[in-house]
Amino acid sequence: MTDETETGEEMHLTKGRLEGLSDGIFAFAMTLLVIGLSLPDKTSIVQTPEFAASILLSLHSDFLHYVLAFLILGAFWLVHHVQYHSIRHIDKIFVWINLVTMLFVALLPFSTSYAGDFPNVPLGAIVFDLNLFAIGMGMFLQWLYASRGHRLVEPTVKESYIRQLRYHILIIPFVSVVCILVAATGNTWSSALYMTIPVVKIAVDRIFAV
Amino acid sequence: MTDETETGEEMHLTKGRLEGLSDGIFAFAMTLLVIGLSLPDKTSIVQTPEFAASILLSLHSDFLHYVLAFLILGAFWLVHHVQYHSIRHIDKIFVWINLVTMLFVALLPFSTSYAGDFPNVPLGAIVFDLNLFAIGMGMFLQWLYASRGHRLVEPTVKESYIRQLRYHILIIPFVSVVCILVAATGNTWSSALYMTIPVVKIAVDRIFAV
Amino acid sequence: MTDETETGEEMHLTKGRLEGLSDGIFAFAMTLLVIGLSLPDKTSIVQTPEFAASILLSLHSDFLHYVLAFLILGAFWLVHHVQYHSIRHIDKIFVWINLVTMLFVALLPFSTSYAGDFPNVPLGAIVFDLNLFAIGMGMFLQWLYASRGHRLVEPTVKESYIRQLRYHILIIPFVSVVCILVAATGNTWSSALYMTIPVVKIAVDRIFAV
Amino acid sequence: MTDETETGEEMHLTKGRLEGLSDGIFAFAMTLLVIGLSLPDKTSIVQTPEFAASILLSLHSDFLHYVLAFLILGAFWLVHHVQYHSIRHIDKIFVWINLVTMLFVALLPFSTSYAGDFPNVPLGAIVFDLNLFAIGMGMFLQWLYASRGHRLVEPTVKESYIRQLRYHILIIPFVSVVCILVAATGNTWSSALYMTIPVVKIAVDRIFAV
Numbered sequence: 001m002t003d004e005t006e007t008g009e010e011m012h013l014t015k016g017r018l019e020g021l022s023d024g025i026f027a028f029a030m031t032l033l034v035i036g037l038s039l040p041d042k043t044s045i046v047q048t049p050e051f052a053a054s055i056l057l058s059l060h061s062d063f064l065h066y067v068l069a070f071l072i073l074g075a076f077w078l079v080h081h082v083q084y085h086s087i088r089h090i091d092k093i094f095v096w097i098n099l100v101t102m103l104f105v106a107l108l109p110f111s112t113s114y115a116g117d118f119p120n121v122p123l124g125a126i127v128f129d130l131n132l133f134a135i136g137m138g139m140f141l142q143w144l145y146a147s148r149g150h151r152l153v154e155p156t157v158k159e160s161y162i163r164q165l166r167y168h169i170l171i172i173p174f175v176s177v178v179c180i181l182v183a184a185t186g187n188t189w190s191s192a193l194y195m196t197i198p199v200v201k202i203a204v205d206r207i208f209a210v
Numbered sequence: 211m212t213d214e215t216e217t218g219e220e221m222h223l224t225k226g227r228l229e230g231l232s233d234g235i236f237a238f239a240m241t242l243l244v245i246g247l248s249l250p251d252k253t254s255i256v257q258t259p260e261f262a263a264s265i266l267l268s269l270h271s272d273f274l275h276y277v278l279a280f281l282i283l284g285a286f287w288l289v290h291h292v293q294y295h296s297i298r299h300i301d302k303i304f305v306w307i308n309l310v311t312m313l314f315v316a317l318l319p320f321s322t323s324y325a326g327d328f329p330n331v332p333l334g335a336i337v338f339d340l341n342l343f344a345i346g347m348g349m350f351l352q353w354l355y356a357s358r359g360h361r362l363v364e365p366t367v368k369e370s371y372i373r374q375l376r377y378h379i380l381i382i383p384f385v386s387v388v389c390i391l392v393a394a395t396g397n398t399w400s401s402a403l404y405m406t407i408p409v410v411k412i413a414v415d416r417i418f419a420v
Numbered sequence: 421m422t423d424e425t426e427t428g429e430e431m432h433l434t435k436g437r438l439e440g441l442s443d444g445i446f447a448f449a450m451t452l453l454v455i456g457l458s459l460p461d462k463t464s465i466v467q468t469p470e471f472a473a474s475i476l477l478s479l480h481s482d483f484l485h486y487v488l489a490f491l492i493l494g495a496f497w498l499v500h501h502v503q504y505h506s507i508r509h510i511d512k513i514f515v516w517i518n519l520v521t522m523l524f525v526a527l528l529p530f531s532t533s534y535a536g537d538f539p540n541v542p543l544g545a546i547v548f549d550l551n552l553f554a555i556g557m558g559m560f561l562q563w564l565y566a567s568r569g570h571r572l573v574e575p576t577v578k579e580s581y582i583r584q585l586r587y588h589i590l591i592i593p594f595v596s597v598v599c600i601l602v603a604a605t606g607n608t609w610s611s612a613l614y615m616t617i618p619v620v621k622i623a624v625d626r627i628f629a630v
Numbered sequence: 631m632t633d634e635t636e637t638g639e640e641m642h643l644t645k646g647r648l649e650g651l652s653d654g655i656f657a658f659a660m661t662l663l664v665i666g667l668s669l670p671d672k673t674s675i676v677q678t679p680e681f682a683a684s685i686l687l688s689l690h691s692d693f694l695h696y697v698l699a700f701l702i703l704g705a706f707w708l709v710h711h712v713q714y715h716s717i718r719h720i721d722k723i724f725v726w727i728n729l730v731t732m733l734f735v736a737l738l739p740f741s742t743s744y745a746g747d748f749p750n751v752p753l754g755a756i757v758f759d760l761n762l763f764a765i766g767m768g769m770f771l772q773w774l775y776a777s778r779g780h781r782l783v784e785p786t787v788k789e790s791y792i793r794q795l796r797y798h799i800l801i802i803p804f805v806s807v808v809c810i811l812v813a814a815t816g817n818t819w820s821s822a823l824y825m826t827i828p829v830v831k832i833a834v835d836r837i838f839a840v
Contacts, residue, residue, distance in 0.1 A: 017233060017291055023647065024237030027654030028448075031662060032241060037740045038252065039747055042668065044686070047750040055744075056757070058252070067733065074729040081647055094348055099284040103277065106241045114265075120257040127266070176760055227501055234447030238658075242451060248462060268462070274497065293582065316450055320457045327459055330467040337476070355472075401579040437653065437711055444657030452661060457673065478672065520702040523697065526661045533669055534685075540677040547686070 013090050018098060025161050026108045027075045030111060036113030037062050062116030065128065069112040070196050072172065073105065075197070076135055079169055083143050086153045086161075092147060101138030107131055115191065122183040125190045127178040136173030143169055167208055171200050223300050228308060235312045236287045239319060241365055243279050244321030245274050253368075261291050272326030275338065278404050279322040282382065283315065285407070286345055289379055293353050296363045304362060307355060311348025317341055325401065332393040335400045339389045346383030377418055433510050438518060442578050445522045448527060453489050456533030457482050482536030485548065488614050489532040492592060493525065495617070496555055499589055503563050506573045506581075515567060521558030527551055535611065542603040545610045549599040556593030563589055587620045587628055645721050648728060649698045655732045659739060664697050666743030666809045667692050678793045681816050691745030695758065699742040703735065706765055709799055713773050713774070716791075724782060727775060731768030737761055742765065745821065752813040755820045766803030771800055797838055801830050 037059055045051070111131040118124030146152040147162040175197055183190040247269055255261070323343040328334030356362040357372040385407055393400040457479055465471070531551040538544030566572040567582040595617055603610040668690055675681070679771055741761040748754030775784040777792040813820040 013288075013291070014295070017229070019647070020230075020233050022285060023398050023650050024234060024654060025241055027651050028238055028241040028658055030732070031655055031658040031739075032244065033738055034662065034740050035245075036663075037737075039740075039743055040252070042670070042673070045747055047748065048750050049753055052748045052751045052753045056753075066737070070733045071729065074726075074732075077651060078643075078725065081643070085644070096284075100242070101280065102284075103280045106280065107247075107276070108222065109241075110244050110247045110249075117249055117255055118254070118262045121259050121262040123259055123262045123266075128222065148667075177298055182666065223498075223501070224444060224505070230440075230443050231447050231497060235451055238448055238451040242454065245455075303535070305498065306494075309491065312450070312494075312629070313490045316454055316490065317457075317486070319451075320454050320459075325461055327465055328467065328472045330470045331469050333469055333472045333476075353523070432712065433708075434715070437649070440653050441657050441707060442652075445655060445661055448661040452664065460691070515708065516704075519701065522660070522704075523700045526664055526700065527667075527696070529661075530664050530667045530669075536674055537669055537672070538677065538682045541679050541682045543679055543682045543686075552809055627748075 011094065013095055015084065015087060015090050019094060020086055020088060022080060022098060022102060023077075023103055026080070029105050030070055030073050030077075032109040033066050033073075033112055035109055036066060036116050038113075045143050047119060059116075061119035062113070065112045065116040065191065068191060069108055071127075072132060072176060072194060072197075073108065075172065076105070076139060079139055079165075081145070082165065083139070086157045087146055088154045091152065094142065095151060096140065097145060101135060101142060104131055104134040104138060108135070120188055122186055122188060122190070125183040125188065126136045126180055128191065129176045129183065133176040133180070136169065136176065140166070140169045140173065152178060167204055169203070171197060175200060211292060212297060213254050223302065223305055225297060227295065228300060229294055232312060233287075234292060235315055236283060236290070236312050239315050240280055240283050240287075242319040243276050243283075243322055245319055246276060246326050248323075252316065255303070255322060269326075271329035272323070275322045275326040277358055277403065278401060279338075282342060282407075283318060286315070286349060289349055289375075292375065293356070296367045297356055298364045302361065304352065304356060307352045311315065311345060311352060314341055314344040314348060317389060318345070330398055332396055334399070335398065336390055336391040338401065339386045339393065343386040343390070346379065346386065350376065350379045350383065368393060374418075377414055379410065381407060381414060385410060426529050433506065433512065433515060434559065435507060435510050438510060438515060439504055442500060442518065442522060443497075444553065445525055446500070449525050450490055450493050450497075452529040453486050453493075453532055455529055456486060456536050458533075459617060479536075481537065481539035483532070485532045485536040485611065488611060489528055489548075492530060492552060492617075493613060495592065496525070496559060499559055499585075502558070502585065503559070503566070506577045507573060508574045509564055510566075514562065514572060517562045518560065518567060521555060524554040524558060525553055540608055542606055542608060542610070545603040545608065546600055548611065549596045549603065553596040553600070560586070560589045560593065573601060584628075587624055588621070589623060591617060594619060643722065643725055645714065645720050647719060648720060648725060649714055652710060652728060653707075654817065655735055656703060657708070658747060659735050660703050662708075662739040663696050663703075663742055665739055665745050666696060668743075687716055689746075691694070691749035692743070695742045695746040695821065698821060699738055699758075701825060702762060702827075703738060705759060705802065706735070706769060709769055709795075714793065716787045717776055717784060718784045721782065724772065725777060726773045731765060734761055734764040734768060738765070750818055752816055753820060754818070755813040755818065756810055758811065758821065759806045763803050763806040763810070766806065768798065770796070770799045770803065789792060797834055798831065801827060801834060804832070 027086065108131055112126045115124040115128035143162075143165060147157070148164075151159065153162070175194060179190040179193050182193065221316060241315060250265065283415065318341055321337045324339035325334040353372075357367070357375075363372070389400040389403050392403065425470065475495075500512065528551055531547045535544040535548035563585060567577070567585075573582070594616060598615050599610040602613065646663035648771060670685065673786070691824070738761055741757045743755040773792075773795060777795075780787065809820040809823050812823065
């Protein structure tokens with residue numbers, strides 16, 4: 001905080017606080033996912049083992065989507081973490097790409113809950129898939145903007161590393177598109193495809209030799 | 211933590227922790243906005259594509275307000291970020307102006323949800339606008355208090371920069387007042403005016419040559 | 421992280437992370453207070469100005485308690501902040517006093533909502549008062565434990581400062597007790613007494629010449 | 631951020647941000663527990679002392695589970711804190727064990743609420759116990775992975791300390807298993823056994839002379 005004050009608002013953006021806000025939104029969105037596992041009204045609860053068990057069973061689709069959404073958000077958080085490690089400074093455009101991405105991160109508890117509520121309607125899974133696709137594309141655009149011509153990344157970051165990260169970030173959006181196509185043909189098990197992500201990652205690493 | 215202990219409570223306020231608390235409240239309020247997108251009770255859900263689609267459609271006003279509120283909170287967070295960069299130390303009055311501003315930040319999930327619930331009643335939008343106006347004025351007062359006579363800001367911060375930031379902070383409250391006036395005459399599309407903020411900002415920069 | 425590893429678990433407690441957890445709980449509890457301002461079910465909403473206005477009016481007691489709870493939590497956060505500034509190291513007992521205090525901080529969204537729901541029943545306000553009393557006494561015990569014989573505070577911290585902070589911390593619990601007594605006699609305006617806190621503080625400073 | 635860029639993604643994982651994300655999830659999960667203490671709908675509230683008192687009484691099981699869950703999460707947070715103090719660097723496997731553990735931390739508000747809703751059905755307590763067991767085993771695996779052969783911990787950390795921490799971490803999962811067995815035989819007071827944790831800890835320290 002010395003003479004840089006004079007070079008305008010642009011210079012006041014610090015990587016640290018954007019990281020802090022993003023980590024907060026990630027942590028909070030991951031915790032809020034649990035809201036989708038809603039219990040019935042106190043007054044309609046019956047104190048029998050059968051009723052208690054039926055509540056759990058009725059939530060099976062919500063549980064599946066909770067686990068998927070939590071782990072995928074964790075994977076996105078890791079990508080965010082890895083990206084930020086290479087970034088030297090940030091600018092306004094980068095901040096706004098990040099904020100719009102966070103808008104979709106914060107929306108995930110809604111679409112997870114929606115997908116869990118409609119296990120037998122493809123639209124449920126599609127809304128979930130579209131949300132993940134939007135987060136992934138936001139992450140991709142952010143990295144593309146930051147890394148093109150080493151705009152915001154450290155000069156020491158290698159081109160090969162930049163490309164490798166680009167391929168890795170695109171894996172989840174790619175799986176989302178496949179899920180949307182599978183769901184659009186009327187299948188209701190499309191969300192299970194997210195479990196193939198680790199396999200797809202290995203394949204990508206082989207094919208592109210990254 | 212040396213002899214400053216003796217100069218009284220005032221001295222113990224550190225910029226870092228107030229920043230942390232504020233970032234936390236911003237991140238949580240932004241994530242809690244999603245609460246406004248409420249889904250119907252489990253028991254009233256019908257597993258048909260038509261029902262699933264109708265739920266999404268019924269939320270269109272909530273979605274619009276979610277996006278607006280998230281991005282405007284993001285803009286306020288940026289202003290907060292930029293302000294704090296110039297601040298050297300803080301005092302009790304500054305802390306309390308900040309806490310009252312945060313009170314309105316934390317209230318936004320309520321007024322966003324309220325506005326989304328009443329797409330056809332001007333009062334819905336007005337409550338939303340008033341909340342944004344209160345946040346904006348809090349931000350403005352905070353900066354006015356900190357920057358007048360360089361009370362809390364670094365001595366190197368230029369007068370022109372202080373004025374520029376004042377004008378910029380007033381843009382959102384100004385648009386809020388216009389929205390209130392438009393809504394008060396019975397229009398229900400007033401919230402769309404917030405999309406003009408980037409244009410207004412360019413105009414302000416031109417007119418005041420800041 | 422050098423040879424201190426060998427001196428046992430006790431040594432591994434760092435002030436910074438406890439501060440971080442506490443700030444997180446404070447920020448989140450302050451933001452969750454808004455949950456008390458609940459809107460009616462989507463299906464029971466009527467799109468008329470009268471209905472929209474009646475919703476706001478029915479929330480007047482919730483609003484009052486939201487504002488009180490937010491500002492009092494803000495005051496407690498300030499006390500926490502000021503306390504931690506003087507603390508040099510922490511131990512397990514201190515951590516557990518702090519965690520139990522946080523248990524009551526996290527409970528406040530519940531008792532605020534409860535008090536807001538029963539504007540005409542003294543028990544509503546009493547539950548709110550008891551919660552604030554518990555937070556205040558937790559804060560007091562924490563400071564008493566840390567400051568007695570300079571157990572955990574910096575050696576440079578003056579006895580007069582330690583005493584001054586003790587008196588200050590007791591102000592809110594004292595007002596809570598008065599509120600409980602006033603509510604127990606059947607009055608429903610007792611919560612308004614919290615607005616006298618700034619006055620009580622000035623009086624305490626005069627009387628004890630702290 | 632120098633030449634390490636070239637050694638691959640693995641190197642970019644920093645202990646600090648994982649700690650921050652985990653602290654965030656701990657703080658939010660602890661605060662979200664309060665959601666389990668749900669109040670009846672505004673419209674069904676009667677403004678009488680009897681009704682207000684009956685609401686509190688109906689929540690007694692929820693209160694008990696709130697307190698237990700908050701304090702046990704606090705204990706797990708302490709374990710997390712102590713573990714991380716000894717860790718020098720992290721790798722991908724460690725991050726994923728941590729994220730899966732956090733998945734169960736974030737799930738606790740659900741199972742606490744579920745247990746509180748079924749005070750008279752053993753399944754309620756068993757779901758709560760299983761969730762705590764999963765968190766504890768996650769914590770244990772994390773420490774086992776990090777400490778075996780000093781894989782991720784500082785070389786100065788003593789073998790005796792590593793073993794001591796292993797025993798300590800297993801105490802809560804052990805109590806959870808006892809609770810499950812007690813609940814499975816039809817008892818509904820099993821959760822009270824968690825109050826024996828401090829006693830079990832002293833016994834473990836005596837028996838294994840750790």
